[in-house]
Amino acid sequence: xxxxxxxxxxxxxxxxxxxxxxxxxxxxxxxxxxxxxxxxxxxxxxxxxxxxxxxxxxxxxxxxxxxxxxxxxxxxxxxxxxxxxxxxxxxxxxxxxxxxxxxxxxxxxxxxxxxxxxxxxxxxxxxxxxxxxxxxxxxxxxxxxxxxxxxxxxxxxxxxxxxxxxxxxxxxxxxxxxxxxxxxxxxxxxxxxxxxxxxxxxxxxxxxxxxxxxxxxxxxxxxxxxxxxxxxxxxxxxxxxxxxxxxxxxxxxxxxxxxxxxxxxxxxxxxxxxxxxxxxxxxxxxxxxxxxxxxxxxxxxxxxxxxxxxxxxxxxxxxxxxxxxxxxxxxxxxxxxxxxxxxxxxxxxxxxxxxxxxxxxxxxxxxxxxxxxxxxxxxxxxxxxxxxxxxxxxxxxxxxxxxxxxxxxxxxxxxxxxxxxxxxxxxxxxxxxxxxxxxxxxxxxxxxxxxxxxxxxxxxxxxxxxxxxxxxxxx
Amino acid sequence: xxxxxxxxxxxxxxxxxxxxxxxxxxxxxxxxxxxxxxxxxxxxxxxxxxxxxxxxxxxxxxxxxxxxxxxxxxxxxxxxxxxxxxxxxxxxxxxxxxxx
Numbered sequence: 133x134x135x136x137x138x139x140x141x142x143x144x145x146x147x148x149x150x151x152x153x154x155x156x157x158x159x160x161x162x163x164x165x166x167x168x169x170x171x172x173x174x175x176x177x178x179x180x181x182x183x184x185x186x187x188x189x190x191x192x193x194x195x196x197x198x199x200x201x202x203x204x205x206x207x208x209x210x211x212x213x214x215x216x217x218x219x220x221x222x223x224x225x226x227x228x229x230x231x232x233x234x235x236x237x238x239x240x241x242x243x244x245x246x247x248x249x250x251x252x253x254x255x256x257x258x259x260x261x262x263x264x265x266x267x268x269x270x271x272x273x274x275x276x277x278x279x280x281x282x283x284x285x286x287x288x289x290x291x292x293x294x295x296x297x298x299x300x301x302x303x304x305x306x307x308x309x310x311x312x313x314x315x316x317x318x319x320x321x322x323x324x325x326x327x328x329x330x331x332x333x334x335x336x337x338x339x340x341x342x343x344x345x346x347x348x349x350x351x352x353x354x355x356x357x358x359x360x361x362x363x364x365x366x367x368x369x370x371x372x373x374x375x376x377x378x379x380x381x382x383x384x385x386x387x388x389x390x391x392x393x394x395x396x397x398x399x400x401x402x403x404x405x406x407x408x409x410x411x412x413x414x415x416x417x418x419x420x421x422x423x424x425x426x427x428x429x430x431x432x433x434x435x436x437x438x439x440x441x442x443x444x445x446x447x448x449x450x451x452x453x454x455x456x457x458x459x460x461x462x463x464x465x466x467x468x469x470x471x472x473x474x475x476x477x478x479x480x481x482x483x484x485x486x487x488x489x490x491x492x493x494x495x496x497x498x499x500x501x502x503x504x505x506x507x508x509x510x511x512x513x514x515x516x517x518x519x520x521x522x523x524x525x526x527x528x529x530x531x532x533x534x535x536x537x538x539x540x541x542x543x544x545x546x547x548x549x550x551x552x553x554x555x556x557x558x559x560x561x562x563x564x565x566x567x568x569x570x571x572x573x574x575x576x577x578x579x580x581x582x583x584x585x586x587x588x589x590x591x592x593x594x595x596x597x598x599x600x601x602x603x604x605x606x607x
Numbered sequence: 608x609x610x611x612x613x614x615x616x617x618x619x620x621x622x623x624x625x626x627x628x629x630x631x632x633x634x635x636x637x638x639x640x641x642x643x644x645x646x647x648x649x650x651x652x653x654x655x656x657x658x659x660x661x662x663x664x665x666x667x668x669x670x671x672x673x674x675x676x677x678x679x680x681x682x683x684x685x686x687x688x689x690x691x692x693x694x695x696x697x698x699x700x701x702x703x704x705x706x707x
Binding site for chain 1: 640682691704
C-alpha cells in the first residue's frame with residue numbers, strides 16, 4: 133500500500149495552507165465514489181454534511197489545528213455506533229431505517245476534537261462474525277485483493293482506512309473485531325483496556341467484552357485517537373475512572389528494559405507457517421531493538437474459544453432481547469398478538485448467525501444448564517485472568533499472532549460456524565481478561581496479503597503498549 | 608450429545624424466535640456441534656475458583672459505577688416515541704397482549 137499521510141502531516145499541510153479541509157474531504161469522497169461500490173466498506177456516506185463541516189473549518193484551520201487534535205480530519209465509524217439523526221443499522225435489517233436520537237460518546241469526542249464524520253461502516257450483523265460476511269448488506273472486500281475478506285466484524289472500518297478513504301476510523305472489538313481486520317488489512321488496530329473508552333451509544337453485543345477502538349496506518353495516529361476517545365463517562369457505568377495518559381507523548385521508541393513475553397501455547401500446531409514466520413520475525417525485530425525476550429506460559433489457552441462462546445453468546449442473548457418491534461426498527465405486519473409480533477419481527481429481522489448465537493446463549497443460560505455452562509465458563513475466565521497476571525509478573529508485553537491464518541477468500545469458510553469461531557483463538561482471551569491489545573502489521577503472505585502480530589499489555593498500560601509497537605514499527 | 612428438536616423449540620420460545628422447520632433441523636445440528644466443543648470445559652477442575660466478574664480485573668475504581676440519585680434531563684417522551692413503528696397518545700402501540 134502506498135504511503136499515507138499521518139494526521140500530523142495533514143495538519144502541517146493545513147497550517148501551511150497547502151491544502152484545506154474541503155479539499156481533503158473532496159478527495160476522500162472521490163476515492164469513496166471510485167471504489168466503495170465494489171469494496172462495500174460504507175453503508176452510509178454523509179456527503180453534504182461532511183462537505184459543509186469541512187467548508188466551515190477552511191478559513192480558520194491553521195489556528196484550529198493547534199487547538200483540536202483531529203481538526204479537519206475525515207473519519208468513518210462502525211455502523212453499530214449511534215449517530216444522532218443518521219441511519220444506524222448494526223449491519224442488520226431489524227433496525228430498519230432507525231435514526232438514533234443520540235450520538236455515542238466516543239463519536240461525540242471525535243467530533244468535538246474537530247473530526248469530520250464522512251461515513252458509517254459495514255460490519256458483521258450486530259458485530260457477530262470474523263469476516264463481515266454476516267452483514268445483511270453484503271460483505272466488504274479486502275482492498276489488497278477483492279476476492280478476500282477484510283476480516284470482521286469491523287471490516288468496513290478497516291477497509292475505509294486501508295482503501296485510503298480516511299486516515300483513521302473507529303471499530304468495536306468483542307472477540308477480536310478490531311485486531312483481526314487490522315491484521316487482514318495491514319493496519320494498526322487497538323482494543324483498549326475494558327473501561328478505557330465509554331460504551332455509551334455502542335449497540336451492545338456482549339457488555340463485559342465490548343470496547344471501541346481505532347484503526348489507522350501507524351501507531352502515532354492510533355495514540356492520538358486513543359487520547360481523544362479515552363476517558364471516564366458518567367453515561368457508562370462500566371467506564372473507568374482512571375486518568376488518560378499522554379499516549380502520543382509516550383512514543384519514544386525506547387525499548388530499554390522492556391521484556392516481551394512469548395507464550396509457546398500460541399505458537400503450537402495449527403498456526404499457519406507463514407503467520408508463524410512473520411510473527412517470529414517481528415519478535416526478533418523487538419529483540420534487535422533492545423527488548424528482552426522471555427518465555428511465559430498461558431496454560432488455559434486451549435479453552436478460550438469455548439469460554440468466549442459461552443459468555444459472549446449468553447450476554448448477546450440478553451442484549452438482543454430489546455429488538456422486538458416495539459420501540460424502534462421494523463415490525464412484523466401480520467402479527468395478531470404481541471408475542472407473535474416479537475417472534476415474527478425477530479425472525480424477519482435477524483440473520484442466521486445472530487439467531488444461532490442468541491439460541492446458544494439462551495441455551496447456556498437456561499435452567500438446568502446455567503451451572504454447567506455459564507457459571508463454569510466464568511470460573512475458567514477467572515483462571516485466564518490469573519494466567520495473565522502470572523505472565524505479566526515476568527514481562528511487560530506479550531506477543532502472539534493476531535489471526536491463525538492469512539486472510540481467506542470470501543465464501544471460503546464453509547466448514548460451519550465452529551470453524552469460523554476457531555479463527556478467534558488469539559484474540560478472544562483479551563476481551564475475556566479486559567487487557568489492552570493491538571495488531572501491528574508484520575509482513576505479507578506469499579499471496580501478498582497482510583499478516584499481523586498481536587501485542588498485549590497490562591490493564592491501562594496503553595502508553596507502554598503503544599510505545600513498544602512504535603519501536604517495532606520503525607523501519 | 609444431540610440437541611433434540613423439542614429442545615430447539617424450547618430455546619426458540621425462550622428467545623422469542625420463530626424458526627422454520629428447516630432452521631430447527633440445521634440449528635439442532637450446529638448447536639450440538641458447538642455444545643460438544645464447549646463441553647471440553649468439564650476437563651477442568653474449577654471447584655476452588657470463584658466465578659469472575661469484570662470489576663475484579665485490574666485496579667478498577669468502583670466509585671464511578673454509581674452516582675447520587677438525582678433527576679437529570681433525559682430523552683423526553685416525544686423523542687422516545689419518534690422511532691417506533693406505531694405509537695399513539697404518548698404510548699407505544701402494539702397488537703393485543705392477552706389472548707395470543
